[in-house]
Amino acid sequence: MSVTVFANATLVLPDRIIPGAVLQVRDGRITFAGHAEPELAADQAIDLEGLYLAPGFVDLHVHGGDGADFMDGTPDAFRTVCRCHARHGTTSLTPTSTVATGPQYDQFLALCRALHGTKTGGARIVGGHFYGPYFARPARGCHPDQEFLVPAPENAERFMSAAADMPLVVTVAPEIENAEWLVRTYSARGVRFNAGHSYATFPHVEAAVAWGVRHVDHLFCAMSDRARLRQSQAFPMRAGLMEATLFFDELTTEVIADGKHLTPELLRFAYKVKGPDRLALVTDSMRAVDRPDGEYWFGAEGSGEKVRKRDGAGVTLEGTALASGVMGMDHCLRTMHFAAGVPLPEAVRMASLTPARILGVSEDIGSLEPGKRADLVVLDRELNVKRVYIGGEGVV
Known part of the structure; x- marks a missing residue:
């Protein structure tokens, strides 16, 4: 079982943007998206430094x-x-x-x-x-x-x-x-x-x-x-x-x-x-x-x-x-x-x-909701693609 947490992310949800948020992925599926207290457990933590994290x-x-x-x-x-x-x-x-x-x-x-x-x-x-x-x-x-x-x-x-x-x-x-x-x-x-x-x-x-x-x-x-x-x-x-x-x-x-x-x-x-x-x-x-x-x-x-x-x-x-x-x-x-x-x-x-x-x-697929595939795209403020994950695995 592999758990990854994307920290310090600006999440792009279907109806709003959530800055300073986290997204947790477990075995290729999203398990949490939002503000987490206390910190979520993770095998790997990725600090997005405020970049947008959007659905693929x-x-x-x-x-x-x-x-x-x-x-x-x-x-x-x-x-x-x-x-x-x-x-x-x-x-x-x-x-x-x-x-x-x-x-x-x-x-x-x-x-x-x-x-x-x-x-x-x-x-x-x-x-x-x-x-x-x-x-x-x-x-x-x-x-x-x-x-x-x-x-x-x-x-x-x-x-x-x-x-x-x-x-x-x-x-x-x-x-x-x-x-x-x-x-x-x-x-x-x-x-x-x-x-x-x-x-x-x-x-x-x-x-x-x-x-x-x-x-x-x-x-x-x-x-x-x-x-x-x-x-x-x-x-x-x-x-x-x-x-x-x-x-x-x-x-x-x-x-x-x-x-x-x-x-x-x-x-x-x-x-x-x-x-x-x-x-x-x-x-x-x-x-x-x-x-x-x-x-x-x-x-x-x-x-x-x-x-x-x-x-x-x-x-x-x-x-x-x-x-x-x-x-x-x-x-x-x-x-x-x-x-x-x-x-x-x-x-x-x-x-x-x-x-x-x-x-x-x-x-x-299609949104950052728990239970969905962790298909993710990381974007900068000009909406340039910085990283892409499919099922939680990095491809770009």
Whole structure:
């Protein structure tokens, strides 16, 4: 039995900050967080000298990092991405696929299942995000123009069987054929469904909520809104996926808070409308994280889509549109707190407890509560990552 106490810490809780506090970890789980009198017993004491101690970040939407992409389809690629994001404070993530081919989808899901809950040397894999085949093709964004599928038993059963071994999130455009069948059939089996990469109308989304869709991918990006729908029909103006996401309380959503995809005022707007319990921070990052500017494959090496990292953002080769993120979650936290003005406890909550709740794993991770895993990130006053612990073990 191993007991570690983090002393002189500034604890970041979901609703407040506690300076001069301690956190005790026993065998990888938090056993105490707060002001302790008398001193707690410990095999090891770590003096944080007033630094912030926050829950490890949880990334719902991440494709790659440090030169690797989950669609490369190897255990080494998965572990490389997990180590990369741990350096940025992420302790749990769901690998996210890109539009690809059937065999590539199969390999992606097989590796998510095989590595789910194992030690990666970095962030823990807590499920899989199956993202691509059920997009609306016109809304594919920077994804490769490869295999788009109409949901049907012959393809859905093949993919959804992964949910027997791990939490599975599936993105679907509500307007595509057989979307209702897909969501109703497999949400009853425990699959979680997002709406995304969609040019749906408000009624499409309203119907999808009734089927069981509960989350929307990267708010404001690759989605319909009043202006886009008006291009195809001048009158009357119609609301789309963006407006429906903001309207329906049943829907949670996420923002890419890298300071490039969305301006601070859009981040503030999303925060005000959805609130910190229904708005998560995501990186949507690809393999160029922690790599220099230049050209990179989005998706599988050699068969995905070529994009460019330039000035802290992923862009298409011609430079006319954004193409995935290239920054870690620590950068997103700094953007949300310093640029958008969100109070620190709530900004941290949006990077930890809120995504954990969206994934259905908040009983185990996401906050500094006794009984939860000791997934911790130590931050300085500028919110730079100084140390990271996963299950109480230091990884950074």
